[in-house]
Amino acid sequence: MSTARTKTLLAALGGSVLMVLSPAAHAGPLDDAVDGLAASSEDAIIVNVGRLAALDDPRAIPALSALCDDRLRAGTDGHAYIFDSKTRDVKHPVTGAVIASPPRPLKEVETSNDIRRVALPVLAQLQLASPDTAVRLGAAEELSKTGSAEAGTLLHRALSREQNAGVRDVLSQAVARVDLASNSRDARLAALAIVEKTASDAFLSELQRMTAKGGNGTAVETDPEVHAAAMRALDAVKSRQRLIAFGGSLMHGLSLASVLLFVALGLAITFGLLGVINMAHGEMLMLGAYSTYTVQTLFHNYLPGAQQFYLLAAIPVAFLATGGVGVVMERSVIRHLYGRPLETLLATWGISLVLIQTIRLIFGAQNVSVANPDWLAGGTLIAQGLVLPWSRIAVVGFVVLVAAGVWFILQRTRLGLQVRAVTQNRAMASCLGVPTRRVDALVFGLGSGIAGLGGVALSQLGNVGPEMGQSYIIDAFMVVVLGGVGRLAGAVAAALGLGVINKLIEPAAGAVLGKIVVLVFIILFIQRRPQGLFAQRGRVEA
Amino acid sequence: MLTRLREMHSPLAWGLVAGAGLLIAALPALGLPEYLVPQFGKFLCFGIAALAMDLVWGYAGILSLGHGLFFALGGYSMGMYLMRSIAGEGVYRSQLPDFMVFLDWKQLPWYWNGFQSFGFAAVMSLVVPGALAFVFGWFAFRSRIRGVYFSIVTQALTYAATLLFFQNATGFGGNNGLTDFKRILGAPLHDPTTRKTLYLVSAIALLATYFVCRFVVTSRLGRVLTAVRDGELKTRFCGYESTHYKVFVWTLSAMLCGLAGALYVPQVGIINPSEMQPSNSIEMAIWVAVGGRGTLLGAVLGAWLVAGGKSWLTAAIPSAWLYALGALFVIVTLFLPRGIVGLGPKLRPVFDTVVARLRRPVKAT
Numbered sequence: 001m002s003t004a005r006t007k008t009l010l011a012a013l014g015g016s017v018l019m020v021l022s023p024a025a026h027a028g029p030l031d032d033a034v035d036g037l038a039a040s041s042e043d044a045i046i047v048n049v050g051r052l053a054a055l056d057d058p059r060a061i062p063a064l065s066a067l068c069d070d071r072l073r074a075g076t077d078g079h080a081y082i083f084d085s086k087t088r089d090v091k092h093p094v095t096g097a098v099i100a101s102p103p104r105p106l107k108e109v110e111t112s113n114d115i116r117r118v119a120l121p122v123l124a125q126l127q128l129a130s131p132d133t134a135v136r137l138g139a140a141e142e143l144s145k146t147g148s149a150e151a152g153t154l155l156h157r158a159l160s161r162e163q164n165a166g167v168r169d170v171l172s173q174a175v176a177r178v179d180l181a182s183n184s185r186d187a188r189l190a191a192l193a194i195v196e197k198t199a200s201d202a203f204l205s206e207l208q209r210m211t212a213k214g215g216n217g218t219a220v221e222t223d224p225e226v227h228a229a230a231m232r233a234l235d236a237v238k239s240r241q242r243l244i245a246f247g248g249s250l251m252h253g254l255s256l257a258s259v260l261l262f263v264a265l266g267l268a269i270t271f272g273l274l275g276v277i278n279m280a281h282g283e284m285l286m287l288g289a290y291s292t293y294t295v296q297t298l299f300h301n302y303l304p305g306a307q308q309f310y311l312l313a314a315i316p317v318a319f320l321a322t323g324g325v326g327v328v329m330e331r332s333v334i335r336h337l338y339g340r341p342l343e344t345l346l347a348t349w350g351i352s353l354v355l356i357q358t359i360r361l362i363f364g365a366q367n368v369s370v371a372n373p374d375w376l377a378g379g380t381l382i383a384q385g386l387v388l389p390w391s392r393i394a395v396v397g398f399v400v401l402v403a404a405g406v407w408f409i410l411q412r413t414r415l416g417l418q419v420r421a422v423t424q425n426r427a428m429a430s431c432l433g434v435p436t437r438r439v440d441a442l443v444f445g446l447g448s449g450i451a452g453l454g455g456v457a458l459s460q461l462g463n464v465g466p467e468m469g470q471s472y473i474i475d476a477f478m479v480v481v482l483g484g485v486g487r488l489a490g491a492v493a494a495a496l497g498l499g500v501i502n503k504l505i506e507p508a509a510g511a512v513l514g515k516i517v518v519l520v521f522i523i524l525f526i527q528r529r530p531q532g533l534f535a536q537r538g539r540v541e542a
Numbered sequence: 543m544l545t546r547l548r549e550m551h552s553p554l555a556w557g558l559v560a561g562a563g564l565l566i567a568a569l570p571a572l573g574l575p576e577y578l579v580p581q582f583g584k585f586l587c588f589g590i591a592a593l594a595m596d597l598v599w600g601y602a603g604i605l606s607l608g609h610g611l612f613f614a615l616g617g618y619s620m621g622m623y624l625m626r627s628i629a630g631e632g633v634y635r636s637q638l639p640d641f642m643v644f645l646d647w648k649q650l651p652w653y654w655n656g657f658q659s660f661g662f663a664a665v666m667s668l669v670v671p672g673a674l675a676f677v678f679g680w681f682a683f684r685s686r687i688r689g690v691y692f693s694i695v696t697q698a699l700t701y702a703a704t705l706l707f708f709q710n711a712t713g714f715g716g717n718n719g720l721t722d723f724k725r726i727l728g729a730p731l732h733d734p735t736t737r738k739t740l741y742l743v744s745a746i747a748l749l750a751t752y753f754v755c756r757f758v759v760t761s762r763l764g765r766v767l768t769a770v771r772d773g774e775l776k777t778r779f780c781g782y783e784s785t786h787y788k789v790f791v792w793t794l795s796a797m798l799c800g801l802a803g804a805l806y807v808p809q810v811g812i813i814n815p816s817e818m819q820p821s822n823s824i825e826m827a828i829w830v831a832v833g834g835r836g837t838l839l840g841a842v843l844g845a846w847l848v849a850g851g852k853s854w855l856t857a858a859i860p861s862a863w864l865y866a867l868g869a870l871f872v873i874v875t876l877f878l879p880r881g882i883v884g885l886g887p888k889l890r891p892v893f894d895t896v897v898a899r900l901r902r903p904v905k906a907t
Binding site for chain 2: 013091117333340341343344347349351354357474477478481511512516522523524
């Protein structure tokens with residue numbers, strides 16, 4: 001903004017009425033000034049913006065915002081009109097009434113950046129006086145960004161007459177932002193008190209600038225009292241940031257724990273029942289995620305209307321597909337290897353390689369994208385700076401449901417009874433007529449299916465690629481080792497613990513060190529309790 | 543001494559082993575194409591690693607999914623020597639390796655001290671894996687972690703180590719690892735004579751490793767190990783502290799693996815964290831499974847077959863390699879529990895009947 005224009009504006013703000021360039025013959029100064037916005041010279045427009053500022057009448061808001069958005073038109077009769085680009089209607093600039101036969105041709109008012117620079121603060125000033133709360137909020141935020149002295153005056157004035165508590169908060173923050181750079185020591189102190197109270201991290205860079213040392217070793221802020229207040233405010237902002245980061249880590253830990261639990265539930269059951277480590281279990285996660293992707297694609301191609309609900313359809317599909325693969329694996333390979341756990345480990349590793357390569361050949365080696373449906377997109381704002389995405393909440397809820405379902409199957413159904421019998425004593429169960437082979441296959445399918453459900457969940461959180469299962473399988477094994485084999489409660493507790501600890505260590509020590517710390521912890525833990533958190537009571541396995 | 547040798551092998555078997563060793567060592571002289579010399583040298587290193595693997599898995603029943611880590615640690619030790627031997631010749635003409643200059647480091651981290659000496663690096667390539675294995679094994683075996691539990695924990699260990707070495711801040715070159723080596727003990731690495739020498743050293747190391755392993759498994763200690771494998775509780779009740787035996791063989795195996803890694807690096811010219819990925823360790827297990835667990839020759843044979851097959855297949859039909867490897871895992875465990883060497887006794891009756899049939903005079907019809 002050139003100094004000359006600033007002076008013009010300030011003169012107008014002061015209320016001095018300059019010469020009126022507009023040829024309009026409306027009644028009232030407001031209409032006059034609004035029509036003046038459509039003047040042909042840039043200087044004239046700026047003068048009229050100044051008049052509107054002096055009038056301080058919210059009714060000029062539509063005209064001013066139209067001026068800034070290039071929607072203002074000058075009619076041949078010298079009046080200003082607002083052009084609505086959507087409906088292609090021409091409206092009255094003050095009343096907003098649609099004008100049926102405007103004096104065409106309408107000339108577009110050329111809005112230069114200089115005009116905008118003058119008009120935007122005035123617009124914000126008028127909006128601050130608007131009866132609409134949302135408009136006032138928006139304006140307060142807009143003004144605090146400019147940080148000029150005039151904005152400070154405007155904000156102070158608006159704050160003194162504001163009633164609404166929410167808007168007062170925003171206004172006082174905006175005032176504080178402007179006052180931090182004020183020359184007055186008391187204004188800075190008052191602003192810092194507000195900053196310390198709100199502790200919003202929007203002030204971080206400003207506070208850091210104030211507390212920083214200048215080039216010659218002296219602090220940027222010369223007044224010691226203000227400097228101390230700034231330090232306190234900085235501490236408050238930082239501790240709030242830490243709190244939010246902690247909340248974020250906790251949340252990520254919870255969702256990692258959910259995914260781990262999906263994998264570990266299946267592992268814990270199959271390992272407990274069959275004594276078999278299934279290295280291809282992580283690939284079940286991957287297959288589940290790719291099932292989701294396939295269902296999404298099918299819906300996209302054949303049922304575009306129901307696109308939003310593909311995820312619901314993907315849940316049974318993923319469960320059945322991965323469960324089916326699990327049953328086939330058990331029947332064809334693993335069945336022949338019972339009693340040889342180390343060989344099973346190698347054979348299932350081989351199967352996992354085949355599965356990965358097959359998926360890679362079908363879908364390509366690149367990650368595929370699975371979109372969140374609209375009802376899972378976005379999130380809820382818990383505190384400023386901490387958004388809890390719906391997808392993560394949904395995943396946590398989903399795993400709770402699935403864990404409850406598994407508990408129900410194991411404790412309340414005939415299959416569950418048989419599973420528990422076979423787990424405790426295979427030979428005896430067999431003698432009593434439990435079809436152990438069928439139970440084996442079904443349980444293997446169930447475990448794989450649960451991992452498949454985990455894949456559906458994971459597809460909503462992260463990338464879907466052929467090797468996604470590998471990164472979870474080792475952690476999942478740790479969960480099983482820690483929780484105790486074949487123990488649901490153990491798996492839940494261990495998954496929660498590992499997931500949350502992992503994510504809490506991560507910010508402080510980095511992801512890698514976090515993993516190593518967890519591993520060392522597990523090894524030390526096993527020293528104390530070799531059977532895991534929730535050891536099976538009864539005879540110790542030989 | 544002589545009786546001990548006879549305990550280890552019959553004279554005929556010793557003759558065969560010596561003959562095979564001579565043949566391998568003489569391959570470059572017998573017209574092995576020059577470009578294949580490092581390739582075959584690599585296979586010799588794999589053979590050493592397979593022997594180390596077989597020692598713990600075949601004879602002590604400990605399936606390690608972390609031997610790739612020991613291999614890589616040996617390799618990194620040697621790589622650090624090779625790196626320091628070219629100080630001042632990098633792109634930046636700095637005394638520091640290029641990747642450190644790139645990270646704006648001003649001096650070598652303390653753990654790089656001493657590696658300017660070849661002898662120190664060679665000793666470290668055994669000591670570092672050995673020490674890690676000892677500490678880890680001591681804690682793991684003491685708390686009776688065994689079977690699949692142990693396998694899983696070793697896998698987690700390698701996984702964590704891989705992540706650690708992938709970090710630039712660890713000081714081992716991050717993703718890219720250590721590479722651009724120029725010479726070893728003053729001899730240029732690209733010189734055919736150096737390559738042949740390295741090959742020869744690997745062949746001797748393989749024979750020596752075979753000798754050590756054979757010595758261990760035919761000793762009293764080896765018997766105890768086999769007993770631990772087949773019935774740990776019973777062995778303990780007989781008064782043998784199984785933990786000590788297991789820790790010993792585990793540490794020895796890790797050191798042999800480190801030796802393999804140290805010989806491997808100058809021949810392939812690079813060492814990076816992908817070498818210690820869990821999948822590599824599991825591949826070592828399949829070498830032994832294919833050849834036959836509990837037979838030292840089988841392990842070496844399996845390593846050569848699988849690694850050779852990999853070299854050929856990844857060049858010929860790249861997408862088929864993972865299928866082939868996966869199928870190999872399944873087929874070997876399902877149908878060849880004793881590996882290729884185990885086929886011998888199985889085929890014997892078949893062979894005998896065929897021979898008998900052939901010997902029977904054919905009746906004129």
